[in-house]
Amino acid sequence: MRMSSLLLRTLRDDPADTDSAGYALLVRGGYVRRLASGVYTFLPLGLRVLHRIEAVVRRELDRAGMQELLMPALSPIELWEQSGRAARFGTDALPALTVDGRGGTYVLGPTHEEVVTVTVGQEVESYRQLPVTVYQIQSKFRDEARPRYGLVRTKELVMCDAYSFDANPEGMAATYENAVAAYLRIFEAVELAVTPVVAQSGAIGGDVNHEFMVPSPIGEDHFASCAACGYHANTEAAERRAPAARTVGDGPAMEAVATPGVGAIDEVVAFFGDVSAPETVKAMAATTGTGDIVVVCVRGDREVRLPHGWDLLDDAALAAHPHLHKGAIGPAGLAPHGIAVVADAELVALGGPFVAGGNAPETHVRGLVFGRDVTPDQVGSFVVVEAGDGCPNCGSPLELIRSVEAAHTFQLGLQYTQKMPGSTFLDENGEQVPMWMGCYGIGVSRLMGVLAEAHHDDQGLTWPAAIAPYDLHLVALGANKNPAVADAADALCARLEDQGFSVLYDDRDVSPGVKFADADLIGAPIRLVLGAKGLDRGVVEWRRRRTGDEGECALEGPFDALA
């Protein structure tokens, strides 16, 4: 490709609204342009990178036995009503609704579980057709309240999503392992360090699932990591080992204190004056997966982490409850009302005395001691882990690592196939049963943003060879004054392309400094320079973008050094 005709304009300065180095370079290098907040155009150079990432994804998924198909980006709202997700997402997260002229409502899909379940369900009638895994590379739509970091967090994104269908749970688990292995090979091929972490699922649901986290300064998530034993978990799922138990004396008896207008922990601390947040109990009412109401207690300075499937009671539910009083919920005295107390192990280990909600309007208690005044019905890890907490496996201090979620895999089980029509098959016994499903998503456009952030230096991008827009960046120096150089560079470019290299050929009439700076900015793995000096000696100079290693090779080849 001749740069003189490429739709490309490089910028000398960072645009004002770039919030990360990688994104700034993608804009300066002429890869992408923002059309609106979180909405991007891929210019020719950027599209080449996107296509190369897609090629890696396709290669590995095809190799893993998956089959590519393409589903529509637009789907009727009815599908989302059947699965129950129209209500679950709500208008906040599924706003991508559009209405046609006759009143039909469609969703610009954020993901494709409903569509794929119906699609595969239509084709599969028998266990003999299973297992099957399909994937697509498609545009998705998310109502990102706050797009950031260029391609990393956007409203419209290119995503590869795969969906597996098995006849039984054992098959689903085996297929899942196969898909995870394929995903790991993708990250290896694009040269991104990734850590698969156990995660708690969001709106997609399901039991076993992993997030593929790429440590990065532009990450918006953290995962807990234990250097000693290799434990990894998303902060939504991470547990910790409770501190060692402490021997507790009896202390003064628990007493109730009127606390008008006091609710939040900082208000409690301010009201009492002689207690700090760690000497209080934070208690929150929640419903468990089975619908029971429980009160979850943690030390006052910690955040509550609810197990998967549990939900906090909202204000309305709280107001309607006869025994729970917003601002004054605590562990003591709930047993007679049939409300279970769930306590973080640290509270039990410390014992007390604590200040806690008194379970009466505008009342707290002080001097509460676990084991004396309260015996929790369940004890476990119910806090969001913080750096330094003990690893649940080995007790070593946990680290929190900032990272970007680049992929997510789930074992969905029967969650969708039980709800969507036609997604059953006839098993060996002639019974009509639902398929066991898994899904696997990897953010292709996000990956491009993460790659730019991971692979750059002060001069520009330093793409991994597998996804660089061009293999070689050929700079012809002085070609406009020296026809011999121009002819030689033309011929060299053609020869390199014949040998299978993709070549970005800088034939522009600009100064050498501009050409070198643009080559560094664009970031192809190897730069070739041909000028009058080299031509006289029959050689072209090469230089590796990342290492700065230099050398020469004969104009006629062989070009082994460039491979």
Add this chain to the structure above:
RNA sequence: CGGGCAGUGGCGCAGCUUGGUAGCGCACCUGCUUUGGGAGCAGGGGGUCGCCGGUUCGAAUCCGGCCUGCCCGACCA
């Protein structure tokens, strides 16, 4: 969704306080010189100053509303 800041040629910015011919750098076009790390000189093109309304003889500038963008925060009883 709450709070803060900002919208002026393609990009980055000044001008606004104190109303009166819209400016600078980069980029772009023409010519000459130059050519191994973002060249020089000369000439030139390009802007409804986010939108709507108000005040005024006159608004980029003052006032009101709206839109858009960026930053911070956002179920913790």
